[in-house]
Amino acid sequence: MEYNGKTIQLKCLEAGLYNLQFNNDHSKVNVFDEVTLGELAEALTVIKSLKGIKGLLISSLKDVFIVGADIFEFMMHFNKGHDELKNWLREKNRVFNDLEDLNIPTVTAINGQSFGGGFEITLASSYRIAGKFAQVGLLETSLGIIPGWGGTVRLSRLCGLKTAINWITSGKKFSAIEAQRAGAIDFITNQETLMIEAVDLLKRLVNGELDWKKRQKVKTLFLEVSPSDLIWANDYKKTIQNIHYPAFALAIDTLLDGKDLNRAKAQDIEGENFSLLAHSQTAKGLTRVFLSDQQVKKMSNKMLVERHHLDKVLIIGAGTMGTGIACNAQAKNIQVYLMDENEKVLHEKKKFIDEYCLKNAPNDLRCMVKKSLPQPREVTFVVENIIENEDKKTTVFSQIEEQLSEETIIASNTSALSITQMSLKLKRPENFCGMHFFNPVIKMPLVEVIKGKYTSEKTLHHAVTFANGLGKKIIVVNDCPGFLVNRLLFAYFHSFMHLLTESVEFERIDKVMQAFGWPQGPAGLMDAVGVDIVCRALSTVKTAYPERLKHDFITAYELLLSTQRLGYKNLKGFYTYKTNEQGKKERSIDGEIKTLLKQQIRNQIEITDEEIVHRMMLPMIIEASLCLEEKIISTPAEVDIGVIYGLGFPAFHGGLLGYADNLGVSKIIGWLNKYQNLGKYFTPTKQLFKMQESQQSFY
Template identity: 30%
Template sequence: MESKRISFEIEESIAYLGFGYNCTKSMTTLDEETLQELSDRLDELHKNKDIKGVVFWSHKDRCFLAGADINLISSMKTESDGASGAEAGQTIFNKIEDLKVPTIAAVHGVCLGGGLELSLSCKAIVASDDKGTMLGLPEVKLGLIPGFGGTYRLPRKIGLPKALDVILTGKMLKAKKAKRLGLVAGVYPKERIKKMASFHFGGDEKKGGLKESLEHIASDNFFAKKIIFQKARESVLKKTKGFYQAPLKILDVMEAGIMKGRSSYLAAESQAFGELCVSEQSKNLQHIFFMTETAKKYSGPESSGNLPRLKKGAALGAGTMGGGIAWLMANNGMAPLMKDLTPEALELGYKQSSSNFMGAVKRKRMTRDEFERKQRSIQGQVGYDGFERVDLVIEAIVENMNIKKSVFSEVETKVRKDCVITSNTSSLSVQEMSTALENPERFAGLHFFNPVHMMPLVEIITHDKVAPETLEALYNWCMKVKKTPVIVKDGPGFLVNRILMPFMNEAGFLLEEGVPMKDIDDACLNFGMPMGPCRLLDEVGIDVGEKVAKIIHDGLGDRVKSSPFSSKLVEKNFLGKKNGKGFYIYDKRGKVEGPNEEVQAMLPKTKKKMDETEIQMRIFLPMINEAATVLADGIVESAAQVDLGLIFGIGFPPFRGGLLRYADSEGLERLIKAMEDRAESVDKDRYTPCDFLKDLAAQKKKFYDV
């Protein structure tokens, strides 16, 4: 047959099937055509009595197989569709497993999901030592169970405890780690990977050591299995709080099927896949996947000139944010300068970057030598020496407009004409800042979220004179340093902080009404937020929150007015985690010890019992309304950008698909009625639905229809 997607060669009685043949995409996936062609080739191999072995490999430099085509998964409308799709894939992979000759997967590049499930169907897997070679089963992150036999074969390959860890976390494994787990038989240079596969045809995979043997013996014991699954279930519930269906479904299938044969086990796996793939939760997580993929491509104003090359960086300001930004630059080979006014201030920046690097060392993601090299690449200084060599400056000094403008006027004289200058401001007008520069076209806002090393979002803030080349260069740089960028227009609070403000403001009003702090934070946690508004305000800094709240109130009016309670806390020097006292008390390591009783004493003595759902409505309705005004004001262009910003910026629960996707699912007419009710009973300014939202409902449209 003619090869369309998979090359087919026979050399010295060895069949070589190469994925990615005639494929223009950088990542190869298992779409319908590829699966059908693979099935046909396997039928040929079953009939060929002269074949002595089969090697699966890839023509792509960065991808073995990136799994099943998610467009195919998202197109499934019924449980039956999903189950049938999984069964079809299982049938094909069973053909690989049932071949009477040795089969080897020669993995170079990304090998995920269906790609790893195919590899597990082989007698052995070998992998390249390239840093881009990654193996894993990330289906759980899409609200799915591996549906092509992954939950059946992986435990039999590496043992139950290790398999559960890989499947339930969706983690990706580098080749050497995969070899230590027993998943990979050999690790070789990428140039030799295809040839070295044949060396494993003798079936002489190195057996695991005593520890691995004991693990397999232990997990074969009925009572040991019961304990393993019990501990895994406890761990899942602790991490996910029971919000996510897929990990629990995976455990159910694996535990019920642990003693079953292949056909009955795979039938249960495919049925579970069908149930999950059409669930609202999985559809929401698939939606986030597509949003994230879209965000990888720059779609801002079109550039006509050459893009600035951002190779060497500088951080202006060396506090928590400045040190975090210097760490980000150093971690990406930019050998940054870090400038501040005093050696003491520089020491704070060094402390922050060192802490970030040391965390990677403790997690074994970085060696001590790498830590030393990268930390030493940060050059702290109190002057502008070397700024003429810098391509990107990120300012992270005090949130004071006059001081910032003065610094920009000064730094512009110290750098080249093509150097991009940015501000990490969280609330001040980028438009006004731009007036301080003679060449504002190379200036923009670049708002990171704290802590820099953990928060993935970056807001790129525009103004009316910024050059498209500046925006595209910054966008590409954010992607290079593994951040998720969203381009937003200038305005009070930009995107995320503007919508976040009602979340924290409303908590203050509820506290003043007598609703207990624990009830407020618990209601938000039970909605799926990573932390409640009181705890979040402590994390941000109550003084910082109060300052930003005033800026946003001045710019947007009384619909975002804040409770005066924060001001009372700042007066008493209750600033939050930074000084150990806020709504909660913190130990020296920043761990919560308990509620701050002095703050509790400042609250109404008569406590108000409020239904959890009502607390959630009080907090999230103003956020939805403000998100609608963000779209109306053109701060961003789409509901997807709003949702991407809130998921990656404040941890809005991914299983809900984003704030506006959640609003669409609840029904805009219902939400407007709820707002109007509270406009009458609670506060007219904070709850009156905006015209944009009412117009959508009147036209029977949703946010995602715009």
């Protein structure tokens, strides 16, 4: 062993061929932390001193290659001054450049995942060979930054400007096949033979069968860009430019500004722009969300059980939600039994599900339709999706208990009905829980798993495992009206309703909240959800929280419902919708809605855009604080993952409670005191007062 560190080893494979292995002994995966980067520099010094070395193979002894930089260390570097951070990047780039400049061919064998800095180091080698299930990518823009260790320079020179722009601005993970098509990976093989074929490839380079020197030289020179690609790049920059996400446009600027420069100067531009972004609020917010996401994932992973009990599912109700869950499940290799009382609808939806899966996730499974409950041995996990009516749901649950196995777990897909209340009518309430999916199920990544008073840990673990099998982000919520996400949503909608009664125009509120970062404002969101659905759920929630949600006047929602302005579903809500010549829906405002809303105006106020944001966001913070106080949810991270992936809350703020921390609790309480006359939604919680007294934050 020529070098033996805590994270890196260097050993001789055979005469002249050496293997640099990443193997972090204090972590399940390899990451780039200061220890690893330091040992890489030391190992390269040893390599340069070796006599008779002809080639170097770079590999990992873990199940993954390198998943990226250590995010906790990275956050500490973000706190450095601009010049200090640039110098730190320059120092790390020297290490990667030393690898690239070795006077011998290098091959990287990529197994599993190789992201961020873990992918950047592979780009410094002469050739890359990957296992067929490997994934690679430069994910930095998802954290509000850009690659900082030469990724913009090397990827663009290897794959061209267009590919580099698409890869870096998307922040996506790419399969080995996609990477090979793009030119980022040279060869793909089976995982079992990866090391054997990587050594064979290295020998071919050593023997001169492939011109590795030319390949390496290309990465250190200027980038040739055609006039058409240059025009495309500038046009594309205009389409993705976003004041809240500056990394997208700055990534393109970095590539364009560095195209006519050598490696060192291009890396300096990359470092300059990385440092600018690292000090932005967006980077801090998105990093906070990443950490929250990891925390929530660890919490759900601890609850996973063996999945062989969950390779089949009975879905009752072939409506929009049931069909969406069925598509999701079958695409993830879960056998679906679909049951509905309408036989015509049942067969139509079976055809839709099978066609969807054949197109998007081909496998051998086909949806099985059932007019009645299947045999007990066929399925032990049921997801119910019928109409939001407690009596009808509990009737179905009783039938399931009578006819299926005593081990059968029943999950009700409900957005507001009490899991505990419904379980009182069951023989085995311990086998019952809630699963609140979001529409459209295929696109929305979140599931709330609801624990009722009598729900057993076994049931909870099976529901979490099923949701995990669907690829969802999971938050476990204790039963309460509205659960977590809808409680927060109705606090938001309630504030919107009050602003409307004070003559603030809905289109102005939408515009202000979109400027805040929401993908659409509250009026547009309500149209998308459906005014009837909102009113039905609101009737449940406002009864549970009368001190905050009850009102003694007619609301805009009720007026819209009474005139059948249901939103997007019937092309008329707050906005009216029509299809343009390109087949896209366009929205406008008609005179009818203006006349209708005059009926609910109680007074007129002058209000600034900043005050609109306060009025909309403070009640959500109050409700989130109450959910934590009441132990409906256990951590701020779950709150933030819930609002980001369930409601579309702007992630760059760091989540709802990340946003609250940025404001500071003293400032929040000051604003709440200003709005005290508006009702209980502007009364600070006990938790907020305690946080102010102890100078604490949510995180």
